[in-house]
Amino acid sequence: MLTIVVTTVGWPTFLALQRASLDRFLTDEYQLIAVVDTPTAHGPINLWGAEPRSEVIRGAREFVDEVLEMPEDLHTGGPRRKRDLFRRNVFHPSSRHGETLDFTWSWLLDRIEGRVLILEADMLLVAPNAGSALPEDAWMAAVRQSRMTKSHKQIDYIWPGLLLADLQRMPEPRSVKWGIRETNGAHLDTGGETSLWLDALSGEQRDEISWIQHRPSLQWQIDDSEVTLDSGMEEFLRNDDRNIDGKVFAELYGNCWLHFRAGSNWRNESADTVLTRRSVFEQAAYG
Secondary structure (H helix, E strand, O other): OOOEEEEOOOOOOHHHHHHHEEEEEEEEEHHHHHHHOOOOOOOOOOOOOOOOHHHHHHHEEEEEEEEEEEOOOOHHHOOOOHHHHHOOOOOOOHHHHHHHHHHHHHHHHHHOOOEEEEEEEEEEEEOOOOOOOOOOOOOEEEEEEEOOOOOEEEEEEEEEEEEEOOOOOOOOOHOOOOOOOOEOOEEOOOOHHHHHHHHOOOHHHHHHHHOOOOOOOOOOOHHOOOOOOOOOHHHHHHHHHOOOOOOOOOEOOOOOOEOOOOOOOOOOOOHHHHHHHHHHHHHHHOO
């Protein structure tokens, strides 16, 4: 059985969309686990109290097979560097997300054998998918992110919004950390610390990672895609108010995963703006 884990801070009804899309397109038997990390203090992530933690937990329990609650105190005792970044609001959502993923990863390694799929909270399957199938000889399918240092060295790391891994075949899984990292002027967001794990792999081991191709935000148009979307979803993407000059704000991964993007409201938009856009998206997703 494939274990699918979603880390979520809000928008619990999106979990219902995820469940429906998985049932429609996924070929595997699966269990769906939600890790809830809604802040207890009011702010943009919980829409200034419009989505309290208790409501997100209650909604998650309605749509998934198991709910884990990320302890809030695990965010307050991190390294000084992360607390400083948190206060300056430079990597606030990314730092929090990384700590939640560290908690989630440890939980998975203690309890799950076999293949796991980690999804961003606003990632939706929009086309048929091979599920837990990995390319031959690969023990991980992941999205590669890269940043350049001041000395023009490229730093690669794993973006954790879409990750399929075989935990039994993966080398040194307990060495993987998902936090942010800053090195020689390069600011690596969530998953940045995986650069250290990647650097420790042999060349042969790195060749056994299957890198997922994607269309980044504001760098593609609907007509560029080879995916046939439902008419309602295509209409939403064409008319998303976040688009710029016809370029789509949302992202497409592996020609089957749609990343709504900014579902946790890291853009600090008003609650009314966020809730209205979510409602339009849900109508489009349900057709």
